[in-house]
Amino acid sequence: MTRTVSLVEMDEGQAGTVRELAGGLAFVRRIEAMGLRPGIALVKTSGSAMWGPVTVRAGNIQLALGHGMASRVLLDVEIGEKGQRHA
Amino acid sequence: MRRVLLVGNPNVGKSVVFDRLTGVYVVASNYPGTTVEFTRGRMRLGAEQAEVIDVPGTYSLEPTCAAEEVAVRMLDGIAVDDVVVNVVDSTNLERSLNLTLQLLARRRPMVVALNLWDETKHTGIEIDVPKLEAALGLSCAPLVAVTGMGVKDLVERIGLARPSMVSFDQARRWEEIGRIVGEVQRVTHRHHTFLERFRDASIRPFPGLFIAAGVLLAAFEIVRLIGEGLIGYVLGPLFEGLWAPVMMRLSGLLGGSGFFHQLLIGDLVDGGISFAESMGLLTTGLYVPLAAVLPYVFAFYLVLSFIEDTGYLPRLAVLLDGVMHRVGLHGMGAIPILLGLGCNVPGALATRIMETRRERFIAMTLIAIATPCMAKTSMIVGLAGRFGAAGLAPIFIALFLAWLVIGKLLAWLVKGESPEILVDIPPYRFPHVRALAKKLWMRMAGFFREAVPWVLAGVLLVNVLYFSGVMRLMGRLASPVVRGVLSLPDEAAGALVVGFLRKDVAVGMLAPLGLGLRQTVVGCVVLSMYFPCVATFAVMLREPGARDMLKASVVMVGSALAGGGPSELGDVCRGT
Numbered sequence: 001m002t003r004t005v006s007l008v009e010m011d012e013g014q015a016g017t018v019r020e021l022a023g024g025l026a027f028v029r030r031i032e033a034m035g036l037r038p039g040i041a042l043v044k045t046s047g048s049a050m051w052g053p054v055t056v057r058a059g060n061i062q063l064a065l066g067h068g069m070a071s072r073v074l075l076d077v078e079i080g081e082k083g084q085r086h087a
Numbered sequence: 088m089r090r091v092l093l094v095g096n097p098n099v100g101k102s103v104v105f106d107r108l109t110g111v112y113v114v115a116s117n118y119p120g121t122t123v124e125f126t127r128g129r130m131r132l133g134a135e136q137a138e139v140i141d142v143p144g145t146y147s148l149e150p151t152c153a154a155e156e157v158a159v160r161m162l163d164g165i166a167v168d169d170v171v172v173n174v175v176d177s178t179n180l181e182r183s184l185n186l187t188l189q190l191l192a193r194r195r196p197m198v199v200a201l202n203l204w205d206e207t208k209h210t211g212i213e214i215d216v217p218k219l220e221a222a223l224g225l226s227c228a229p230l231v232a233v234t235g236m237g238v239k240d241l242v243e244r245i246g247l248a249r250p251s252m253v254s255f256d257q258a259r260r261w262e263e264i265g266r267i268v269g270e271v272q273r274v275t276h277r278h279h280t281f282l283e284r285f286r287d288a289s290i291r292p293f294p295g296l297f298i299a300a301g302v303l304l305a306a307f308e309i310v311r312l313i314g315e316g317l318i319g320y321v322l323g324p325l326f327e328g329l330w331a332p333v334m335m336r337l338s339g340l341l342g343g344s345g346f347f348h349q350l351l352i353g354d355l356v357d358g359g360i361s362f363a364e365s366m367g368l369l370t371t372g373l374y375v376p377l378a379a380v381l382p383y384v385f386a387f388y389l390v391l392s393f394i395e396d397t398g399y400l401p402r403l404a405v406l407l408d409g410v411m412h413r414v415g416l417h418g419m420g421a422i423p424i425l426l427g428l429g430c431n432v433p434g435a436l437a438t439r440i441m442e443t444r445r446e447r448f449i450a451m452t453l454i455a456i457a458t459p460c461m462a463k464t465s466m467i468v469g470l471a472g473r474f475g476a477a478g479l480a481p482i483f484i485a486l487f488l489a490w491l492v493i494g495k496l497l498a499w500l501v502k503g504e505s506p507e508i509l510v511d512i513p514p515y516r517f518p519h520v521r522a523l524a525k526k527l528w529m530r531m532a533g534f535f536r537e538a539v540p541w542v543l544a545g546v547l548l549v550n551v552l553y554f555s556g557v558m559r560l561m562g563r564l565a566s567p568v569v570r571g572v573l574s575l576p577d578e579a580a581g582a583l584v585v586g587f588l589r590k591d592v593a594v595g596m597l598a599p600l601g602l603g604l605r606q607t608v609v610g611c612v613v614l615s616m617y618f619p620c621v622a623t624f625a626v627m628l629r630e631p632g633a634r635d636m637l638k639a640s641v642v643m644v645g646s647a648l649a650g651g652g653p654s655e656l657g658d659v660c661r662g663t
Contacts, residue, residue, distance in 0.1 A: 012291070026151055033146035034511060035182045037261060046291040052409050053418065053508050055290050059274075060178045060210060060514070062286075064405045066417065066507020 001079045007054050007070040010044045016075035017041050023072045035061040036073060089137045091130065091245060092165065094158065094190060095174035096183055097144030098513050100202045102126075103232040103522065104174055105141040108242065133246050137170075146182070148189040152442055162193070170248045171197040172241070177207045177214060177229070178514075180272055184264045187223065188255050196248035197225055200241055204229040206514075211275040219271040224253035233519040282515050290402050290512070299406050306394065310386040314465065317382035326378050331360050334370055350550050363469070364599045371595065372546035375466070376539045380591050383465040384538075387429045388530045396518035396526075400425070401510055408508050414494025415449045415501065416441070417508040427454035429461050431623040432537050433530070435630065445503030448631050452497060452639040455619035455627060456646060457490035459483075462538060466594035467611045474604050482611045489616060493646055537622045538589070545585050545592035552581060572648060573613060575606055586614050588621050617647035 004019055018040045021028045036042070040058050047054035047070070054070035056063055065073070091108070093101045109128030126141040145158040165171070173190055175183040191197055199219075207214060220227045226244045230237035255263045289298045334352060341348040343355070352360070353367030362374035394400065400422055404411075408418030419440060427434025431454050438450040459467065471478035498505075552558040561584065562569075562577035569580045578600055586593035597610045618640065619627065627636045 029147065029149050030151040030509070032261070033149075033151070033182075033185055034509070035179070045287050046295070046405075049292050050409055051412075052292070053405050055405060055512065057287075059181075060212075061182060062290075062512040062514075064290075064401070064408075064418075064508055064510050064512055066408075066509060068507050069509060 002076040003079050004074055004076055007044065007056065007065065007073040007075065008047075008067060010075065010077060012044055012046055014077060015041065015043045016077040018073065019076045020074040021072065022074055023069075027069070027072065031065075031069070031073065034063055035059075036063065042075075089132065089135065090166065090169040091132070091137050091139045091172060092142050092161065092169060093140065093172050093174055094142045094162065094186070095144060095202075096146050096176060096179075096186060096511075098511060099144070099174050099176040099183070100232045101141055101144060101174045104172070104200060104202065104230070104241075105139060106525075107232055107235060107238045109139050130242070132242075145186065147186060162190075165193070165195055167195070169195060170245055171195050172200055172245060173197060174200045174202050177201045177203050178210050178212060180212075180214065181264055181268045184267060185260060188257070188260055188263065191223065191225060191251040191253070192255070192257060194250045196250055198241070198244045198248045199223065199225050199227040200232075200237075201227055201229045202232055204237065205231045205234075209280075213273040213275070215271045215273075219267070222253070222267045222270060224251035233522055286515055289399070290405055292406065295402070295406050299403055302394070302399065302403075306390045309390050310383065313386035313389065314383035317385070318378060322378040322382060326362055326374055330373075331362075334360050334367075337369070346554065349554060350547075353550075363595060366546060366549055366596070368543060368546050368550075371592075372543050375546075375591055375595055376462075376542040379469060379595075380462040380465050380538070381534070384429060384461045384534050385527075385531060387461045388527055388534075391425070391429060392523055392526045392530070393518050396516065396523060398513040398515050401512045404510065405508065405512070412505070413498065414453065414491070415498025415505055416446050416494075417506065419508060419510060420446060420450050423450050424454055424458055427458040427460065428464075429530070430534060430537065431455060431458065431460045431619060432626055433533065434458065434460075435623055435626045438630070442506050443503055444631070445501050446505070448635050448639070449494065449497045449501060451627055451631060452642060453490055453494055455623055455639065456493055456616050456643050457486045459486060459615055460590070462589070462591040463594060463615060466591045467615075470594055470598055471607050471611055474607065478604055478607055481608045482615075485608070485612045486615060489612075489646060493642060497642070541589045541621060542592055545588040548588060549581065549585055549592070549596065552584065568648075573609055575602070575610055575613075576600055579610060582610070582614060583617065586620070587618060587624075590614060590620050613647050616643060618643055 005016070010016060018036055018038050020038060021031050021036070031037070035058055036056070042056045042058035045055045045057050045062065051067045053064045053066050056065070093105055095101050105126065105128060108130045128139045128141075129136055130139050131137075140161065142158045142161050143155070145155040147155070148159050148162065150156040150159045171190055171193075173187050175187065187199060201214065201216070216227050216229065226248065228237055228241045228244050230241055232238070289295050338348060338352045338355065338360075341352065349367070351367050351369045353365035353370050356364055360370050362370055362378070365371050401419075404418035404421050406418070407421045411418050411420045414420075422440065423434050423437035426437045434454045435451050438447045438454070441447045441450055467482060468479065471482055552561070558581050562580045565580035565583070566577050569575050569583070570577055573579075579597065582593040582596040585596060593614050594611060597607070597614075602610060618624070624636075627639065
């Protein structure tokens, strides 16, 4: 089973697949050109404490996105995975 | 003349390729956005000369920020026989090809340079070059620009470049790219290296912030050690042992007094030369830039350039993002400010990496007011250091508080939007000695150009003002402010005037006044904050323009009086 969450809601170290870039054309183009677009698998490497930036790794690419942008990147994550991490 | 345009994503090494092709060195660093304005040079292409242009990095020809717009405008003006060299990060083929496919649709002679080829090996990537050439319809050259591997081959291919005849469906570009990458690239799994683990750890708030504190403390300690070592063992003895006797002989030849003696040698202190206090062109005028300031500037740029080339700075920017937002900037704003700690001029110029006018204005004002450059810092350490931490701590704490308060005020007052950070974080790389040495050399040459003439002008001005009696008059006129508000002796007015030219000379002028602890602290803080030096002033006038400069000046003078006036600083001194 999968669930859709934003990058901000993901746990540090959790993996997911980009489902949608929920923003305007300029935002979508910019994020896509930097390497994130629907279908890309990534891992959240750090983030979002105190409204700080989120960092993700996708293959050889590592990006830092501000909190607002990160909240507009939606991903599919395995539901079990999140539970397992806390178990 | 034919033109060769180097085009590629940010931070793929275009500037290093430019250096290799032209022999003209431009500053390259391991973070995106180092080249915001383009650079031109020349190279030989067969029998003729061609102009090489280092185009600012862009991810796409559908521009999303200022630097990218510059790149797109330059490509719009391209002639039929101009050559596009698309510099590609071989370890990120998929992202790079997005730009490649947009570029080749323009049907200009084009070559793909597969840079960072050496890194594909330890990242487990295999690229089938002939297959890639067939898929793109372009000549592709593996390249390691920092070592020079593949440069000759690339130059030959530039001479033979032809437009691609392959057509792609631009509306379904990512699918086309996915298909090509699937055909030409094989990725083998490998275990995580130590550097990769460190890479992830250094970006998390914990332990990242502790690592950052460690890196910065170590950096300042190394700068101090190298700076002190050079002064204590090399330049100090050189001036005292070799130059002082020459100056004493010259002093004798000039008769020990008179206008020229004053101008060249200055005042003798206890019958001898005091390089810190004599204030002659050949004594203090040479000693301040070469022996007091240069060692620290050299040490600072050596350490900073090393850290830059490892790729640590974007990580620091991410960690500092929260703090920087309080002053109306985002994390990347920390980079120009860090550069400003060396010299405010390159710091102010580096604010170009910020996207909006508002951010550039705030960053520049913060650099000019409360970011002490190495020249100023080394003189402050020399002057206030005799009081130990009791003298130094209040000065730098006051400057830091001023930085925070003024930043907060500016963030609140200056209208405009405050974009969020969006930055590609490069992998850690071990700095390349040749590139590092060149960058250090460029920055030292910049220091000589910006600093030494102004130090001499400052010393000259001091002498003219003293000799003409203007200094005494100014002291009396400025007394209500200097003595009344700041509680400094009237003579300090001279330092404030000279401070318009150079802060290091101005701080040096406080030395003979025999100031107490409190006066030293106030003097140093006011001199730091009240106005930028003339070189920084020129950049601020040119970059954001006269109106913004005027606004910044009001903030500066106001905050200098507010910060230096009340006796709070004195209380801080007594407290420590």
